[in-house]
Amino acid sequence: MAAKRRRTRRSFGAVRKLPSGRYQASYLDPAGQRRAAPSTFTAKIDADAWLSVQRAALETGSWRGRDDRVTVGEYAQQWLPTHQVRERTRYHYGVQIDRWIVPTFGTTPMVDVTPAMVRKWLSIFPADKPAARANAYRVLAQLFRAAADDGIVAESPVRVRGAGQYERKREGHALTVADVSALAGKAPEGRQLAILLAAYCALRPGEVLGLRRRDVDTRAHALNVRETASAVHAGSARIGPVKTSSSVRTVHYPAELHEQVLAQLRDHATDGPMGHLFPSPRDPAQPLSYTGYLYMFRRAAEAAELHDVKPHDLRHTGATLAAATGATTRELMSRLGHTSPTIAMGYQHAVRERDRSIADALGAALATVSTSDETTSSETAGGDDR
Known part of the structure; x- marks a missing residue:
């Protein structure tokens, strides 16, 4: 029987396996403070090698005490390229890091950042930039959550309640059917359907621009939403997967749009299954850019x-119209591609509020008619007395 292998006590430092499967190495410095490696390791042997280097530095007198004090800026450079997000999102995260995070925390060791420092940092944002404040805070929070998972910090200091949220200055506006028709009528012929589909199928602008021939089921009068087009940033592709897995969905368009859909396929869409329904005038192999769509939309409006009409108002219009038909919360979530019922319920509430306003207006009209009838009856009765 083979003898059991005895575990030997480590003479310098410590290595522990993290929940992520990676290894964290640390040791006690001459002052008795525990120092962790600036990053984690995929293999235990690599963690052991790092400890050997630190031990040699201590023994030879070349240790300086900052080799394992990774700063926020250094960790951000390691974290961002490997963070699992779309390229467009990665670009925007990089903008937040460069503009808001690095100027304040760039040279600060991760382990030295405190909740008080985070609160003070939040106070420097201009009062008229609540979105920038919330977005930068969310990126910093993700950065420190990753650092905690990697064992760089014991816990995240980024925990200011409500800092990642903000109230939008402008809520979506629901257009009337007449407004949608007027708007589409002022758009170029090959772009009119983009406005109509956005409004009556409640699509995001990028989802409209991401449609291809293969996504249009003319028999079922349906659109298969699976891609989105967006602005190109730092070499990212113009078209990619939709926002979330729930955004992959099939949306039926009204039968009244069928002839326009056929005309778009016949006269304007790029050839082939992968051909874009709304191609770029400069390069038909690419979809119409969001910048081009926005320019067209503004001129048509x-x-x-x-x-005061914006492209996203068309999606808001479609959601409101769908809620007005009596669609359930689950049906609205499916049509809009939402994972949370909160927004869908908001549209239902808005419709109920609007219906109440209509009823109140009708009541006022009825009251006016009733008062008029009573006056007429009184005058008639007075005439009979005479």
Whole structure:
């Protein structure tokens, strides 16, 4: 029988396996303070090798005490390229890091950042930039959560309640059917359907621009939403997967749009199954850019004399119209591609509130008619007395 292998006591430092499967190495410095490696290791042997280097530095007198004090800026450079997000999101995270995080925390060791420092940092944001404040806070929170998972910090100091949220200055506006028709009518012929689909199928602008020939089921009058088009940033692709897994969905369009869908496929879409339904005029192999779509939308809105209207209002319009038909919360979630019922319930609430306003207006009209009838009856009765 083979003898059991005895575990030997480590003479210098410590190595522990993290829940992520990676290894964290640490040791006690001459002052008795525990020092962790600036990053974790995929293999235990690599962690052992790092400890050997630190021990040699201590023994030879070359240890300086900052080799394992990774700063926020250094960790951000390691974290961002490996963070599992879309390229467009990675680009925006990088903007937040460079503009808001590095100037304040860039040279600060991760282990030295405190909740008080985070609260003070939040106070430097301009009052008129709540979105920038919330977005930067969310990136910093993700950065420190990853550092905690890697064992760089014991726990995240980024825990200010409500700091990652903000109230939008402008809520979505629901257009009337007449407004949608007027808006589409002022758009170029090959772009009119983009407005109509966004409004009546409650699609995001990127989802409309990401549609291909293969996504249009003319028999079922349905669109298979699976890609989204967005602005190109730092070499990222113009078209990619939709926002979330729930955003992959099939949405039926009204039968009244069928002839326009056929005309778009016949006269304007790029050839082939992968051909774009709304191709770029400069390069038909690419979808119409969001910048081009926005320019077209603004000109059409101006020509239709529709003020303070934005592309996302078309999705808001479609959601409101769907809620008005009596669609359930689950049905609205499916049509909109939402994972949370909160937003879908908001549209239902808005419709109920609007219905109440309509009822109140009708009541006021009825009251006016009733008062008029009573006056007429009183005058008639007075005439009979005479």
